[in-house]
């Protein structure tokens with residue numbers, strides 16, 4: 001028996017106003033990436049959209065745009081359409097297309113001046129009006145992405161009041177904190193600014209990916225694929241809506257919108273299934289059932305141990321999980337067991353869930369922990385900010401003093417130009 005609160009399609013009636021009785025809504029998003037990291041991840045979302053169309057016959061990404069002050073970075077993308085409405089160069093006159101060199105306030109000014117270009121790119125895309133939400137993406141440590149994303153978030157929110165705006169922020173590797181004081185300075189400012197305007201801030205820590213596999217240190221493309229992976233099933237989940245699947249809980253746009261609030265973390269776990277089913281293991285056999293349950297719990301355990309950022313699930317006010325597996329591998333007992341597991345580690349959270357039967361593939365569990373009341377890494381970056389500010393001001397003062405000294409020494413030397 002459930003001893004806690006579950007929300008599934010059958011049990012709740014929330015959802016966006018478009019929702020008809022009994023209809024399941026897909027979550028379609030418009031993705032906007034800013035700066036190098038943001039643009040590359042937006043490119044990866046464009047690839048995910050193509051995959052969803054090809055393999056599952058659904059549209060989940062209505063459009064994907066890249067915004068940058070660096071023209072070279074825009075050229076290097078592969079899946080985002082290559083015209084100027086999709087790859088948007090901002091601040092061209094100020095930076096000559098060479099980036100802002102980590103100066104976040106310069107990027108924020110540029111974003112304010114050129115926000116219309118981004119709005120035009122969003123507005124003029126063919127499928128924009130089908131989209132349910134925005135997902136903006138940037139790293140916190142660079143200049144362009146971290147400086148422009150809070151401004152773009154605020155402009156988009158004011159312009160499209162009925163669509164939630166989620167922001168995915170990538171936190172820096174630990175070694176970047178040591179080598180560059182701008183890393184902490186930019187990150188703290190970006191986190192504070194974005195959290196005050198976005199509907200939810202999805203946090204991803206680069207360091208987590210190299211902890212899992214050190215060879216990923218120089219493989220940003222692979223890290224980006226891992227960052228995007230958990231979104232695939234969540235976005236595609238409504239696909240099987242026409243299938244008669246008694247007792248199934250389908251996850252839809254309403255569930256996602258109700259879950260994503262404030263600081264948010266995602267996780268993803270996978271358990272490979274036997275491709276050959278042995279004739280002597282009958283599905284009704286209790287041992288076969290318990291193997292399925294173990295596989296499900298193993299995938300859930302992986303999703304929780306490999307969350308996109310280290311956090312304490314007990315701090316979550318809302319959570320969501322999606323079990324995705326071939327229909328024959330799924331049973332409600334497993335769905336309930338996963339719910340019990342999650343409730344155990346996140347006792348304060350209101351849990352929404354869904355199961356997503358597919359024709360084939362592995363058993364996967366996607367987890368979202370949201371409305372986190374505490375995130376240690378964010379607190380750490382905020383706490384280190386005053387030191388970094390002092391260091392930055394000291395460096396600037398030393399630079400000014402040096403310049404002044406040179407200028408004073410040059411007094412009395414005639415110049416050959418006016």
Ligand SMILES: Nc1nc2c(ncn2[C@@H]2O[C@H](COP(=O)(O)OP(=O)(O)OP(=O)(O)O)[C@@H](O)[C@H]2O)c(=O)[nH]1
Nearest residue numbers: 035036037040100102139141142143144145172220
């Ligand atoms: N996961 C991931 N992180 C990246 C990627 N590219 C850069 N980063 C991280 O992003 C931070 C640097 O930010 P960038 O996105 O390169 O900077 P930017 O927004 O282009 O800003 P400027 O170049 O300073 O104008 C560092 O923490 C990098 O480790 C990427 O493709 N994937």
Ligand SMILES: [Mg+2]
Nearest residue numbers: 035036070099
């Ligand atoms: Mg850049």
